[in-house]
Amino acid sequence: MSAGALDRQWRERADAVIPGGMYGHQSTRLLPDSYPQFFSRAKGARLWDADGRPLLDFMCAYGPNLMGYGDEEIDSAFVDQLRRGDTLTGPTPLMVELAERFVRLVGHADWAMFCKNGGDATQMALMVARAHTRRKTIIIARGAYHGANPWCQTRTAGVTPGDKAYQILCDYNDVSSLEAAAEQAGDDLAAIFAAPLKHDAFVDQALPDPAYAQKARDICDRTGALLVVDDVRAGLRVARDCSWATVGVSPDLSSWGKCFANGHPISALLGSDKARKAASAIYATGSFWFQAAPMAAALATLNRVETSTYLEDMMSLGEHLRSGLAERAEAHGLGIRQSGPVTMPLVLFEDDPDLRLGFAWCSQMLSRGIYLHPWHNMFLCAAMTETDISSALDAADQSFRAVKQDPRSTEVNSKLSFLLA
Numbered sequence: 405m406s407a408g409a410l411d412r413q414w415r416e417r418a419d420a421v422i423p424g425g426m427y428g429h430q431s432t433r434l435l436p437d438s439y440p441q442f443f444s445r446a447k448g449a450r451l452w453d454a455d456g457r458p459l460l461d462f463m464c465a466y467g468p469n470l471m472g473y474g475d476e477e478i479d480s481a482f483v484d485q486l487r488r489g490d491t492l493t494g495p496t497p498l499m500v501e502l503a504e505r506f507v508r509l510v511g512h513a514d515w516a517m518f519c520k521n522g523g524d525a526t527q528m529a530l531m532v533a534r535a536h537t538r539r540k541t542i543i544i545a546r547g548a549y550h551g552a553n554p555w556c557q558t559r560t561a562g563v564t565p566g567d568k569a570y571q572i573l574c575d576y577n578d579v580s581s582l583e584a585a586a587e588q589a590g591d592d593l594a595a596i597f598a599a600p601l602k603h604d605a606f607v608d609q610a611l612p613d614p615a616y617a618q619k620a621r622d623i624c625d626r627t628g629a630l631l632v633v634d635d636v637r638a639g640l641r642v643a644r645d646c647s648w649a650t651v652g653v654s655p656d657l658s659s660w661g662k663c664f665a666n667g668h669p670i671s672a673l674l675g676s677d678k679a680r681k682a683a684s685a686i687y688a689t690g691s692f693w694f695q696a697a698p699m700a701a702a703l704a705t706l707n708r709v710e711t712s713t714y715l716e717d718m719m720s721l722g723e724h725l726r727s728g729l730a731e732r733a734e735a736h737g738l739g740i741r742q743s744g745p746v747t748m749p750l751v752l753f754e755d756d757p758d759l760r761l762g763f764a765w766c767s768q769m770l771s772r773g774i775y776l777h778p779w780h781n782m783f784l785c786a787a788m789t790e791t792d793i794s795s796a797l798d799a800a801d802q803s804f805r806a807v808k809q810d811p812r813s814t815e816v817n818s819k820l821s822f823l824l825a
């Protein structure tokens with residue numbers, strides 16, 4: 405099965421005018437050939453590809469879709485504010501209300517700054533930490549994603565060693581490697597950047613070990629460095645607070661983005677009083693950072709976060725999905741590993757180093773109208789229903805069976821054979 409005829413035509417046109425045909429995390433270059441590159445619309449838990457085929461979407465725009473695509477209440481708040489005024493000569497009072505709302509919601513936060521992408525927020529966190537400590541070195545976990553800015557991206561094209569200077573890598577959840585990194589930083593440690601959980605691509609996810617989180621806090625307290633939790637991806641899918649509230653550790657800074665305006669463009673850096681002075685000293689801005697309409701959408705989304713059972717609902721859907729997949733895979737004699745929070749599932753097959761089984765299964769699921777990802781964590785949204793999960797499980801049952809007959813499940817996966825190297 406391949407992507408639809410219209411999708412193929414759009415790809416050909418894209419190849420002529422968009423470098424590489426597509427770029428960044430939404431390029432389907434490394435996904436199975438049947439994956440569509442282009443989509444035409446979305447509603448609730450579903451999106452339609454450019455050929456008009458409906459798909460139950462377990463990627464949720466790679467995170468931003470939290471309450472469902474096209475949520476009436478949130479989008480009305482956005483559109484109403486858009487009509488009143490959006491990008492203006494100065495901010496609207498919505499900015500103050502949104503900062504107040506975040507300070508109320510997130511335990512460690514005493515202030516908020518708003519920007520557009522998650523990468524803006526992690527970059528600001530870096531600057532605030534260096535301004536606060538007047539030091540340079542940061543500790544990051546190997547393989548963790550903090551955005552596409554040169555200092556934190558993992559590709560090398562267009563990136564200089566200087567962009568990545570003053571960084572020490574440790575291993576996530578490995579207390580002794582964290583201690584060794586802090587030792588190496590000596591008296592120059594500005595910040596420890598922490599993913600709220602290990603959600604790196606291609607490998608099993610891992611929830612934070614409380615001892616690791618506490619060690620990061622202790623090192624920062626001892627050295628005066630700032631602890632940063634990058635909640636851009638996991639925020640609001642794990643807790644109605646910073647995700648490390650689940651392990652009882654408060655950071656000094658946390659970065660937020662993706663889902664808190666349910667797909668409308670806004671991100672945030674939250675901080676404690678300790679970092680307030682440094683946050684007011686850095687120069688950080690952007691033409692669109694003060695847009696009022698996304699702030700109205702964010703207030704509507706956070707309202708839902710505070711007043712609904714969206715999180716418990718997503719968790720129970722996620723449990724149903726996880727246990728249902730485990731049962732069905734086992735019934736077909738296939739070994740799968742499911743990791744991470746149930747609201748951010750990742751499914752990898754045992755003995756599948758080049759993901760040939762994952763590709764075959766995801767392709768089978770796609771042909772049954774279920775959009776999964778073979779190596780990136782997926783996302784649930786609050787618009788999903790028990791009926792959606794049941795239909796995904798029915799499709800999974802048929803797809804596990806089909807994997808056993810699918811020639812792709814025994815062929816080298818040429819797209820990901822580099823993983824074997």
Ligand SMILES: *Cc1c(COP(=O)(O)O)cnc(C)c1O
Nearest residue numbers: 521522523549550551634636637
């Ligand atoms: C997506 C992501 C970012 C970057 O956010 P953008 O909006 O893509 O700039 C940073 N950190 C984490 C953990 C992310 O998942």
